[in-house]
Structures are given as C-alpha cells and as structure tokens.
Amino acid sequence: MNSSKKLKILLLLFFFASLNLLKANNLQITSVSLINKNTVDDYLYVQFNISWDNSWRISTGAQNWDAAWVFIKFRVNGGEWQHASLSNIDNEHVVPSGVDVDATSDGRGIFLYRSTTGSGNNNWPAVQFKWLYGNDGVADNTTNIEIKVFGIEMVYVNEGPFYLGDGASVGRFWNTGDVNTNPAYISNTPIIVKCENTSLDDTQLEGDGILVDGDGGIDMDGTTSVDNSNFPTGYRAFYCMKHEISNKQYAEFLNTLTRAQQQARTYRDISGVPVLYPFPMNRNAQITSRNCIRYSNPSGGTAEPVYFFCDLNDNGVEGDDDDGENIALCYMGWPDGCAYSDWAGLRPMTELEFEKACRGPENAIPYEFAWHTTNIYNVEYTFDASNGVGTVNSYPNNPGTGTQANVQWQYTTGHDTQHDAPLRVGMFATSSSDRVNSGASYYGILDLSGTMSERCVTLGKSQGRSFQGTHGDGLLSVAPLNPGDATNTDWPGLNDNTIQTPQGSGLRGGDWNDGVNGLYVSNRSLAAEDIYVPANVGPGTQFVS
Template sequence: VHEGRFLALVLLMASVVGCSGFGAGGYSEVRIENVTLKMPLTDAQPASVIFDIAWENSFRDDLNWDAVWLFVKFREPGQSWRHAGISPVPSAHRIGENNGVLATLAPSEDGRGIFLHRADDGFSSIDWDQVSLSWPLMGDGVARSTPVEIEVIALQMVNIPEGPFMVGDGTTVAALLAAQFERGLSQQPFEINSEAAITLGGGGENSLGNHNRRVSSATAQQFWDDFSNESKQTLPAEFPKGFRSFYVMKSELTQGEYARFLNLIDTSQQGTRNPFPNVSVGEEHRYAISSDAPFRVVPYNRAANWLSWMDVAAFADWSGLRPMSELEFEKAARGDRYPGPGEFAWGPEAPPAGKYVLQDNDTPEELISNQGPGANVAFDGTIGLVSSVSGPLRVGAFVPLAASRLGFGGSYYRVTEMSGNVAEMVVTVGRSVGRRYQGRHGDGELSPAGNAAGEEVEWWPGARRAARGGYEVLNADGIGTRGGDWTFGIRRLQVSDREDINKPADHRGMRWGGRLVRSVDR
C-alpha cells in the first residue's frame, strides 16, 4: 500500500546527500537564518519575528505530510528566557517568498507555536524567505522600547491523520508474548475507532485485552499491567488514543536539540536538567554534549540518550509539546494497516545480522558503510554493547543509502526510528497513574528548579504537587518504553511488544531517549 510514495521520498533523500549548510548554529537539521525583530509603532500593535527557514526532504501526499513546529523564546535585559505567545490567528502570519512551494501556516490556539508545512502535494526541499510571525507584545508584558533578544526554534514533525487503526498484532507464539493488546480473549488485533472510553481487560468481546498480561519470566510482577482477563479497568475518554489527528516528531530527540534547550534555560534549571554528571567517563555510549554552559555537541543530529522521563517532560513543557501515549505510538509506527504478527515499524521483514561499521564517524554526515539492502535498524544485533559503535546512531542514519522504506526502517507515515536506536518513552494504559493523562500541551515555561510545571502538567505522568505550590513532574510513574533500542534484541523492536511498558524511566539511562507529540487543534 502506497509503496510508490516511499520510493519517491527515498529518491529525493538520496539526491540531497552531501548538501551542507544545514543546522541552526549546529543544533538542528532545520536552517533558520536572518532572524530579526521588527518592533511596532505603538505598544498596542504586535511585533514581527522575521526569518528565513529551509529544510530537506519535505513531503505531502494524499495520506499525510511533514511540518516544522516553530516557537519563539525571548529575553529582556537581565532576565531569563521566556516563551513568546504568538497570535493564534492564521492570517496574522505570512511568508514573503515561497520559492515555488506554497505554504500553510497553522498557529496553535494557545499561541505556544505554529506549524509550517507545504500546502500542495509534492516531494522537495523547503526554502521560505521572510517568514513573519505576529507577536502581540502586550500579552507577554513587553514594551516596544525594550531591547529584546529572540531565538526561533524548529522541530521537524510528521502529521498522523485522524482515523481508525489497530493495536496488537495477532501474535500467538508463546515465546513472543509480551502483553500485546488483543480484542477480548481473541488473540486478534483490537480496533481503535474513536476517542471514547475503553474497557481494559475482563475478557469481554469489546474489551482491550493484554494476553492476560503475559510477559517474559524476567519481568517482575510489579511491572505487570493492573488489568487482566479477570480484572477490569477503564481507559477514560480524555486519554489520547490516537484516533484523533496529531503530530509526532519525525525523528527521536537529538543531542543538538537537547543542548539548545539547556542553553536557553537558567543556570539553576541547567543544574537539574544536565545529564553529564550521570555519564561515567568511558561509559558515554556516544553521549557527546559538553559538560557545562554554553553547551555544545558534535554531531548535533545524533539521537539523545542518557535522559530520564523528567528530562523529556521538561523538554516537552518548554517546547509546547506533550507526551505520546502508547496507543499513539502504535498508530505512528504501524499506520492504519491491518497488523501482521511480530511486525516491526517497517513491516514483517527480519532485521539484519552482523555489526554495523561507521563511515565519517562523529560527523553530521555519518553513514553505515555496510548497510544492507533489506531492513536496517539499530539494535543489539547491529550495534549493542559489544561493538565499535556502542551507542545510538544519528537520526535518519539509514536514509542516504536506502532504496525503500524498508531500507531506512521508516514507519508507514515516514517516521524514523520507531523501532530501535533509543527507547521511546510513552504513557502506559497499564497503570492508573498513566490512565489519568489527558493530553494537555506544555506552556513553554518550567519551574525554577527546571521541572515541567504548571496546571497543564497536573495529569502528566509523574506530576505531583510541589512544595512551592502547583504541579511539577517529579518522578516517572505512568511512563514506560516501547520500540526497543540499540542494546536489546529483536523482540523489543516489534511494534506491539509491551515488555517494558510499566518499567518507569526514573533515572538517566544510556538507552533512553525521547519523542514528543502535539494534538491537532479542532
């Protein structure tokens, strides 16, 4: 289904290998240049944040499209960086020169940011000049006479369309069971066809079962789901189930993106969010962010590891995004196709055997010199702890030499690394602390201690009332991981594998990274 679209994208990607100049100050694959702030004539008028933006491998077809999520940070003299509230009115923003590719500008209703994406079908690079975002100064208490520094940040995203999809894959082989979802007791996939409440467990025909929460003997009972064939729970209507359209980060959070985040928060917040003190010398496993501010990293596009859930939650709040649920994970990985038993994000084909060898190691152009013609993925069989690599690859590492979706390990919706590289932190449906999640977005601001904070995170996993008042994400209760990583074997790579869904990422680990989402406004 739609295999032609994958071939077209791969040909486009191959055509731009070797292009240079991308990366905003060495932090991102999106190039943002010529940033200026045009102040209005009166305080009642909005300012204009003006810049040029470019990125490679943009696409749109009858199924979905890629986009960038843009947001603005500003700083007044002697003050901390703050999140700018841009106008929620689409007509308030414009692009001066589209260079032949029509654009859609879709600001969020809460003013936390704006999605930019191509308006028409096509596959090409994006190069838009004189993008102008409207910033109502009065909303942020800024006078037009105040000298202000600004930073424009862009995260690459992929749209996941609204519609029904299946969870679970029909696995019946006892050795492969890892609490995969099923319809009742049928051992068949379960269809998510709305955002309505779902009965979990109990064995009913229309319930969402979990193979009686069967997992490997290595997983202690304390990490099992709290529903089974005999016991029921309810997944509330407010929990994001993936039926509604959302955007997901195109690739895993990179070390460059995390370094830029560290540079745009206060010193006290950096002390909380800097992973370096937890990374032992000789055990970095490709973690490359410098130890102190200003934070630097080469290469900027390597997947971030050594993160805890509290780190990822802080980045989500700071960027106006939110955690991904485990149901949304399955949709982003599989699409709306009927599942096959034991399938991976790219399909049913088995991962390769043999360790990868890197070319241009420690550069943004890093390649796999012995990349195979079939499926490619970073897991224990190709990397692992005992190899010359021993850590995550750069995001999209397989794309330049791939001849198909299979070759770069992409999901149905062209999301990369949904299987392997670093483990994806997602909200579990298997515990009450996960099921209370309501999918609210971050507001761009952290607590003084550097934690995700505010009324919007009250129902996020790990949120607790803080001593200073309000809510902060202080632990990882309700968060697990899906998709496997560079240290685990084949089983964890399977889209429906839930072996680690109730094991909280409550400390910094060499295999843990992040990927975040944002709901499409109604």
C-alpha cells in the same frame, strides 16, 4: 489548531539573533530579525528563513505531510529566557507561496508545511511570525531583546481507526471480545482492551481490561463507561516528532534555562564554580554511549547559567563536524523528557499513539517492526573518517538494501567498542530511500523501532490512564517548586505539583542495545516499567502535538 500568514509595519529593534542549525534532515533556521513593530497594538514580526531536506506531502497512501514545529524564546537585557506568545490567527503570519500555516490556539508555536502535493527540499525565505510582545510583558521602548527561533521536524498522523497488538508479542494488547491472538481494532466503536501478562501492568488492564473508545476516550477504572474523554487513544489526528531528540537539541534546551533549572535536568552536580564534571549528563561524568553534552564553566558565579555544547571528539571546541550533535540522546529520564516537551509546547505520546504512529491503518503482522515487515538488517555498520559516527551527515558504508530494513539495534550498533552506542537520528532517510530501507513507519516517522526506546504514557497503570493530553506552555517550574520540571498536572509522574517520577510511563520500540524482540511494534514487556534512568541508557523519546 488554526493556520497563519501576514500583517503590518513600523520600526526595527536592536536585537541578538541565535541561529539554530539542526541537521537530522538538515533543518536550518537562519537570518533572524525583528521587524514591523506596532506600539499601538503591541506586536512585531519575527522574520527568519527556514529550510529542511527530504520533505513531502502526499495525496495517496498515508495522505499526510511532514512539518516544522516552530516556536520562539526571548530574553530582555540578558535576563531569563521566556516563551514568546504568537498570534493564534493563521492569516496574521507571513509565509511564501506554497506554504501552509497552522497556528495553535494557545499561541505556543506554529506548524509550517507544504500546501500542495510534492517532495524534495524546502527552502522558505522571509517567514514572518506575529509576536504579541505586549502579552509577554515587554514594554514598547525595550530595545535589547535577544531572540532564539527553534524548529523541530514533525510528521502528521491522520485521524482514523487502527489495530492495537499483533497477536504474538509479549504483553500485546487484544480485544476481550476476541481471542488473544487477534489484535484489537480501535475505532469510534468502544471495545474493552486488555493485555497479556507482563507482571508490570496493573490488575485492571491484565484482568477486566480497559474500555477504549477511539474518538471518545477511555474508562480508567473498569466501570465500562468513559471517564477520561481527553485520553489520546491514537484515533484522533496528531503530530509526532520525525525522529528521536538529538544531543544538540537537548543542549539548546539546557541553554535557555536558569542555573537551578539546569541542575534538575543534568545528572551530575553543576551548582558550583568551577563545575567539576565536564560531561554532566550521566553518572560517569564522561562521554558515555555518545552522550557528549559538555559544559563551559561560567565566569559569573553559581547563579549564572552554564553553557552547554556537544563535544564528541573531546577537544573542548564547539562546532566541529564530528562533535556528535545529531546523535540520538540517551540518559534521559521521564522527568527530563517531560521538561523538554513542556518547554517546546508539545506533550508525551501514549502507547496507543505509538502503535498508531508505527502501523497506521494497516493490518497487524505478528512480530512486525515499524516498517511493517519482519525483515531486519543484522550486519554491523562500518564508517569512514569522512562519514564517521559523530559527523553531521554520518552514514554507514554498508547499509542494508532490498528487503533488509536499516535500524539501530544490537546487531548493527552493539557488537564492538566502536559502535556500542546510538548513532545519528533519522540516519537512513535519504532522497532515494523507501520505507524499509529508511526504517520508517507507515506515516514516514523514523526511529520508532530501535535507536532509542520511546518513553510513552502507559495504559497499564492508573497514573498513565489519568493523562488528559494537555500540551506544554513553554515554561518550566521555578522556586519554591522544584525548579526545572514540567508543570502539567495531568502528566504521569506528578509529585509536589511538578513532574518528578516515572510512574505512569513505560518504554516501547526498543533501542540500539536491544535484541530483536524489543523492537517489535506490539512488544509491551517494558510498557509499564517505572524506569528512572540514567542507570539505564536506553530511553530517548519522540514527542507529539
């Protein structure tokens, strides 16, 4: 990765700008415009304002920061949406004072974050990203360009050693050179890791174990020498999404796909006109577990993409405050999550990265949660109409206080018909909440215990151990391949050159409907379970870079 800032000027294009308001911590991107076109070198600038709440950069403790991962989609003359190629040179982008830029080498997106220590709300006007439109086949005289700028809140996880397993949880990892009640220490010194029996992991991991070299990769097949140096062990630095993917984020993803691609990423058939099922994301074709993504019937036939929006109050109107936009998405299978990750230029995380993201370098505690204690709030949350479960800023009347950690799990969300479903992502993070009260990890990542289970690349199957950690390129498959799939051939679930099955993935961290055992950081009872969904409503996910 690199970083970014500024360059030149010339003329203005006629364009449509789409505003993407994502309010988990109120990330907003507004005032999008295209400026300073250079027809000699075929670039221009995409200008926008970006803001979000409860941001930080700290120089003690975790010594990390939160960031916005920003990427751009465009289309010409109402055609298909494409991913914009941005300059991978940091200082060719323009940002206000106090902002750092980290442009990725592939030009798929850019990280924006504070350049100095501090906390509070970010409000950064007139950010300018250099778009290399010539690289995307856009002609100099093209005028009818529509732009969408997307932002995802992320958290930086530092490079360094960490503990794997807690010495107690089901299926936990441990070092074969030690007793199974001690965690494994992942560093730049290779060790052989195995797991307690789950009946789901293969005989390699449960038997002889897998060699893990923190900064060197893994041994996939038990030869005790590294043969996958690119496997993300968690030792190297990475970014993780700050919270689970929301209904709104997935609807916006669907709205940049072709009709055939949309069909692959919804559960019910949407190929006809009219579309028969108003809520096509689950088998019930109605609002279920607060999955409230609804379609608007296309007027132009079966080839025209369907428009999706959130409609938890079921009145057919988009944009109401109680439409459930920020509720955690459920009914998302592994192929769906991989498609979103590829589209966004991110990648799935491994289960080793999951444990690193939870506990950081801290010692493992038996049966600990992501907030590094064994305390958990167990009273069902209540809500008023003004802050109801589907509202943009939903928050309970009776949150846990003191040492009782707030989290979405069976006792707080699953005891009656009103709350038997996930709630708002990142709900408990406020300007005054601490790690325990917000249910946050060592690094400040939310929703890792509870809310939705994390779909991770497993160490317990050969398909998972083949993962090379490549990032998405922003483009999904098209015919003659199965349309709408991720295309990274090293990702688990590969079938006919696209990601179509869950083989090599599994679940970590538990969900809103789980009992307490499922929420333990080191519980691996489903870590190698090939769950398809949507028969199981639990899985969501958080992606990494």
